[in-house]
Amino acid sequence: MRPLSYRRAAEIGEAVATVSTEPTSAFLAGGTTEVDLVRLGVARHDLLVDINDLPLADIENLPGGGLRIGALARMNDVARAAQVVEMYPGIAQALLLGASEQLRNMATMGGNLCQRVRCAYFRDNVSPCNKREPGTGCSALDGQNRGHAILGTSEHCIATHPSDVAVALVAFDAVVHTIGPSGARIIPIENFYLLPGRTPHIEHPLEHGELIVAIEVPPLPVARGSLYLKFRDRQSYEFALVSVLSALLVQDGRITEVRLALGGVGTTPWRARRAEAQLVGAPATAGSFAAAAAAELDAAVLHEHNAFKQELAQRAIVRGLDQAMVSAVHGGAR
Amino acid sequence: MSSAIGSPIDRVDGPQKVTGAARYTAEIVLPHMTYAAVVAATVASGRVAVIDTGRARGAEGVLAILTHEDLPKLAEPHLLPSLAGAAAPGQSFFPMQKDVVHYAGQPVALVVADSHERAQYAASLVEVTYERAPSITTIDEGRDAAYEAERLFGGLLPARDERGDVDTAMAEAEVRVDVAYRFAANHHNAIEPAATTAVWDDGRLTIYDSTQGIRASQLTVAQLLGMPLSDVRVITHFVGGGFGSKAMVWPHVTLAALAARHVGRPVKLSLTRQQMFTSAGHREEQEQQLAIGATRDGRLTAMHHEKLSITSPFDDWAEPATGVSSQLYACPNYRGEHRLVRGNTMTPTFTRGPGEAVGVFVLETAMDELAHELGIDPLELRVRNHAAVDGHGNPWSSDGLEECLRHGAELFGWAGRNPVPRSRRDGDWLIGTGMAAAAYPVPLFMPTQRARARLYADGSAVVQAGTQEFGTGVLTAMTQVAADGLGLPLGSVRFEAGDTDLPNVSSAVGSAGAGMISAAVHAAATALRDQLVATAVADADSPLHGADPATIEVREGRITQREYPGVGETYGELMQRNRLADAEAPGSWTPPPLDTPHGLLTFGAQFAEVAVDPEIGLVRARRMVGVFAPGRVLNPKTARSQLVGGMLWGLGQALLEGNRMDPRHGRWGATSLGEYLVPVNADAPEVTVDFVELTDTVVNPLGVKGVGEIGQVGVAAAIGNAVFHATGRRVRELPMAAELVMD
Amino acid sequence: MPAWAVQLIAHHVRPKIMHNDQFVATAPPDRPPLTSGPSSLPVALTVNGSTHVVDLEPRVSLLDALREHLDLTGSKKGCDQGTCGACTVWVDGRRVLACLSLAVTCEGRSVTTIEGLAAGEELHPMQRAFIECDAFQCGYCTAGQIMSAVALLEEGNATTDAEIAESMSGNICRCAAYPNIRAAIREVRDAGEGGHRATA
Incomplete structure (x- = not known):
């Protein structure tokens, strides 16, 4: 591992000031991504600023409803917080399915949003990779791409975003609060994830030194019946082949509100907006679900080893919506 | 008579392992320790054009950097399986002797520094410029240049096995099944990465090595360095799993020794997890085809079993795939063949159930297809065809297959199974059951095995043999064997291993460990017992004076007349009276000749129930049952654990484990445990294991046939057959990934 | 203590x-x-x-x-x-x-x-259960398994076998002693002696 300098920050301002003035520095929270990637040589930071002492770990109900989750709240603490389980079960489920107990005790919510892709070519520190070494090419396009994305890809990068909880957060229109060298700002979570396009090395609209301090999830009745399904080769401790966050509001047999997002198939945590648009107002039937799923995956760009995910993702969506019907918030005569 | 053998006693090393006190190789503390890190080639073929070590040499704490330019020249390595008892390099190529690169991951430089972190970092600063040559790393790339191998396993085995007239019999068969299968490569991934610590003292070398055979490490390093064996000592107390990856001696062991000599301090070389994918062999990518001809009433008339696999540029290595298919079932016309593609990988190696984990998958999947085709119960088809003799007409040393099948069927609840595929559903899941026969060859090509027993006048004993504990429970089982041989209570016996200065035994590989080591330990212990019995009957002051030794037995440290247990004395009384502070005896065992007129297979039966989500393509094992006939079971508790582990290896083989080369770069696609998927706790169902006890008087004195491999063999077929039963879909590729299973 | x-x-x-x-x-x-x-x-x-x-x-x-x-x-x-x-x-x-x-x-x-974990010479109940249930072979993953297992009982999520299996899935055992690991955890759970404070 490369030599590292270390600074333990006592205040947010100090942490932001330190990282923003040191070009090869980074924040260190749970370390589950950062320490791994520095050891691999993929992350080339010289200074890590330890932010674990900052008072950013609280999970609070917001006055107008909704939840504010501190950036340093650990995955396990959020997953088991009563208000999360009650108001946003899909978040809790996604967190619990997202990593081992040990990792969930370490990894923070802010760090989770910023975790890096698991593409083997990115991680091997040798193969051409536009994300790691811009301009060198994408080895996955014509390589081993079973785990790679089919939505939101570009010819420069097809790496899948690995987060589970971010899938739930994009479905619920969470917002990301940051403090950076230019002050505080609020970023809607969908804007927080940038498609790879021509610049796959730029994953977030964050300035260097800009720190995530909290994630806010708005009040959302539909989320009370939300559900996160994750399909993977192994029963546990693996990233998704495909995952689905689904939540429905149904009135008189028709869908009045739906939240649908996908993991494992997108270069970002994928809000299935096409499917959602088609579902709102439609009868809550298998036919509607299948048609919406087909519409969403119509845009898929397939490669040699991941082509099966187009069909797989559709089936997963239908499964997710089917199961969400059980827990859906129903109104009117059923 | 035996009291300790066959008892399910707890592991003698349990307390050390559960408290963290057990020291593994990388945990040996030596003064002035230094740390080595390997720089591995990133190209699969070509040469090192320039190797710039300037930046690395300037890094803090760096003590030395060795490359092909300054590494001493070594003797030529020649691959031979370690069980044979000679030098056992894993491949006939030693890196860093020239500038040539034969495979990605091949060591091109070794960095030694004063800390682990500094060595690793300096290794990353070594800048290597390669002249890249075209590479072949997949079967597809080399298919056109495939050739038929003459011999396998370092020349030990013929690559072709033929009897009768296969082509005619196949053409005339009433029913034929002819299917091709593909297999991704497998990696052992023992949780302890390979590690070696080397230290020199006055021209003598001591190596602490993570190995399945300390003797093999000693022989190999001595041969490569041109040193007398007496100057090379290898010590290994605990090994964190082997599964074949530590059965042969790989270059890092000798590199550690060379580095330690170079810096004049102890060197600890631990390979990284990533490096383990290219440093200790693997199960090769392969394809197999099996054609079976049979009569309508389910008698096999012809079999043709072919394997095509990829090997290294320097060795004709293939797991022999036909050791079971050639003899498990009576079939007059048989042909087995192995074809090879030379590629740019390291030489593949033994991986749990070598050869037969895959070969029996093919055989037992084809048998299931045949049973389905004929409408015969799969279990009955096996029983109907099981051979009474091996391929040479020799009777089995011991059998037990039918008993395993029947008993397993009973435990599993096989009777009354509706054979119609897709006939059971549980919510989103289709449920299916499947079975397979299992068999694994008993190898006997080891040299003479030795042990030593010493009894002190206080009645306690130390029994020694130079084996090593890597999870098999050998320390426990040999304590039991020694206690029974000496007639002592378990608590009075300590079994010592892990040092080549002790009497030597061969590497514990191929399920041979328990049989051959117990033979030597039993010989030593009983020799010592007999020696003391002889002393007693010759001693005028002994109550046993003048007795016929054949009428005497020893129990709980007391020597008595069998018919008159009141007549006798303890070892201690005898020894103290005879001024014997201690007594000692060596013991040895020479295996039966290679042409021993017996069929040598260990048999078993595997059953599995799976749930398949046909929309998503996921397969989950719900329960597994295995029944085995491994001869005498020294310790049913540890044996059962080993068999359960083997069965879950079979589950991983069937459903999860596979690695593929990226032919553009000639590098493995998966180089971590996040990418190469081994089963986790949630993948493992409850597993039932039982034994069919039988006596084998041929294989070794205690009749132990071993449990290391047989647990895995047949599992993948049972699971695949269950997937077929659940879905109607026959998956002919391992692992059975979701995209292959989904409707 | x-x-x-x-x-x-x-x-x-x-x-x-x-x-x-x-x-x-x-x-x-x-x-x-x-x-x-x-x-x-x-x-x-x-x-x-x-x-x-x-x-x-x-x-x-x-x-x-x-x-x-x-x-x-x-x-x-x-x-x-x-x-x-x-x-x-x-x-x-x-x-x-x-x-x-x-x-x-x-x-x-x-x-x-x-x-x-052990109180002097006295093993923690989970350590004893791992020996009794033969919940390891090579022993290399065992320390991690036991530290996870004791924490699991403390966390209180070991009611069913499925919960135990899921919660222990971050500890790979290549010898695949998984069923025995679950048995050891069940044994300590059922004896009511699990958790950090069991032998305090």
Whole structure:
């Protein structure tokens, strides 16, 4: 591992000031991504600023409803917080399915949003990779791409975003609060994830030194019946082949509100907006679900080893919506 | 008579392992320790054009950097399986002797520094410029240049096995099944990465090595360095799993020794997890085809079993795939063949159930297809065809297959199974059951095995043999064997291993460990017992004076007349009276000749129930049952654990484990445990294991046939057959990934 | 009282401080603000109730600090990248991966390793159950399994076998002793002697 300098920050301002003035520095929270990637040589930071002492770990109900989750709240603490389980079960489920107990005790919510892709070519520190070494090419396009994305890809990068909880957060229109060298700002979570396009090395609209301090999830009745399904080769401790966050509001047999997002198939945590648009107002039937799923995956760009995910993702969506019907918030005569 | 053998006693090393006190190789503390890190080639073929070590040499704490330019020249390595008892390099190529690169991951430089972190970092600063040559790393790339191998396993085995007239019999068969299968490569991934610590003292070398055979490490390093064996000592107390990856001696062991000599301090070389994918062999990518001809009433008339696999540029290595298919079932016309593609990988190696984990998958999947085709119960088809003799007409040393099948069927609840595929559903899941026969060859090509027993006048004993504990429970089982041989209570016996200065035994590989080591330990212990019995009957002051030794037995440290247990004395009384502070005896065992007129297979039966989500393509094992006939079971508790582990290896083989080369770069696609998927706790169902006890008087004195491999063999077929039963879909590729299973 | 119980209260009472296993006079503050590196610096690590001051580069992981600097080799290195769980230890009573933790970040926290689990010669009930149930073979993942298993009972999520299996899935056992590991956890759970405080 490369030599590292270390600074333990006592205040947010100090942490932001330190990282923003040191070009090869980074924040260190749970370390589950950062320490791994520095050891691999993929992350080339010289200074890590330890932010674990900052008072950013609280999970609070917001006055107008909704939840504010501190950036340093650990995955396990959020997953088991009563208000999360009650108001946003899909978040809790996604967190619990997202990593081992040990990792969930370490990894923070802010760090989770910023975790890096698991593409083997990115991680091997040798193969051409536009994300790691811009301009060198994408080895996955014509390589081993079973785990790679089919939505939101570009010819420069097809790496899948690995987060589970971010899938739930994009479905619920969470917002990301940051403090950076230019002050505080609020970023809607969908804007927080940038498609790879021509610049796959730029994953977030964050300035260097800009720190995530909290994630806010708005009040959302539909989320009370939300559900996160994750399909993977192994029963546990693996990233998704495909995952689905689904939540429905149904009135008189028709869908009045739906939240649908996908993991494992997108270069970002994928809000299935096409499917959602088609579902709102439609009868809550298998036919509607299948048609919406087909519409969403119509845009898929397939490669040699991941082509099966187009069909797989559709089936997963239908499964997710089917199961969400059980827990859906129903109104009117059923 | 035996009291300790066959008892399910707890592991003698349990307390050390559960408290963290057990020291593994990388945990040996030596003064002035230094740390080595390997720089591995990133190209699969070509040469090192320039190797710039300037930046690395300037890094803090760096003590030395060795490359092909300054590494001493070594003797030529020649691959031979370690069980044979000679030098056992894993491949006939030693890196860093020239500038040539034969495979990605091949060591091109070794960095030694004063800390682990500094060595690793300096290794990353070594800048290597390669002249890249075209590479072949997949079967597809080399298919056109495939050739038929003459011999396998370092020349030990013929690559072709033929009897009768296969082509005619196949053409005339009433029913034929002819299917091709593909297999991704497998990696052992023992949780302890390979590690070696080397230290020199006055021209003598001591190596602490993570190995399945300390003797093999000693022989190999001595041969490569041109040193007398007496100057090379290898010590290994605990090994964190082997599964074949530590059965042969790989270059890092000798590199550690060379580095330690170079810096004049102890060197600890631990390979990284990533490096383990290219440093200790693997199960090769392969394809197999099996054609079976049979009569309508389910008698096999012809079999043709072919394997095509990829090997290294320097060795004709293939797991022999036909050791079971050639003899498990009576079939007059048989042909087995192995074809090879030379590629740019390291030489593949033994991986749990070598050869037969895959070969029996093919055989037992084809048998299931045949049973389905004929409408015969799969279990009955096996029983109907099981051979009474091996391929040479020799009777089995011991059998037990039918008993395993029947008993397993009973435990599993096989009777009354509706054979119609897709006939059971549980919510989103289709449920299916499947079975397979299992068999694994008993190898006997080891040299003479030795042990030593010493009894002190206080009645306690130390029994020694130079084996090593890597999870098999050998320390426990040999304590039991020694206690029974000496007639002592378990608590009075300590079994010592892990040092080549002790009497030597061969590497514990191929399920041979328990049989051959117990033979030597039993010989030593009983020799010592007999020696003391002889002393007693010759001693005028002994109550046993003048007795016929054949009428005497020893129990709980007391020597008595069998018919008159009141007549006798303890070892201690005898020894103290005879001024014997201690007594000692060596013991040895020479295996039966290679042409021993017996069929040598260990048999078993595997059953599995799976749930398949046909929309998503996921397969989950719900329960597994295995029944085995491994001869005498020294310790049913540890044996059962080993068999359960083997069965879950079979589950991983069937459903999860596979690695593929990226032919553009000639590098493995998966180089971590996040990418190469081994089963986790949630993948493992409850597993039932039982034994069919039988006596084998041929294989070794205690009749132990071993449990290391047989647990895995047949599992993948049972699971695949269950997937077929659940879905109607026959998956002919391992692992059975979701995209292959989904409707 | 076993070592891990001592360490739970140690940093509230003024720990005994050792510098390279020598006693020194005063304790450092719990988590002093500091900037340091890349060269080594004295780091105070409280492990199994004892505080050790060791010179460490900031890049040194907690796992390497334990294994290479404190000679606590019970915690194992299986992958060094968070994919196997062999390095599982407790930091402030929670199970974490020592390979992905930098040692310097653990200053002022209580680290418990497998060496701190037994109360002297008396094994923790989970250690006994692992032996009785033969819940290991090679033993290399065992420390991590046991540290996870004891934490699991403390966390209270071991009601069903499925829960146990899921919660133990971050600890890979390549010998695949999984059914026996579950049996050991059930045994301790059913005897009501699990958790951190079982033998206190």
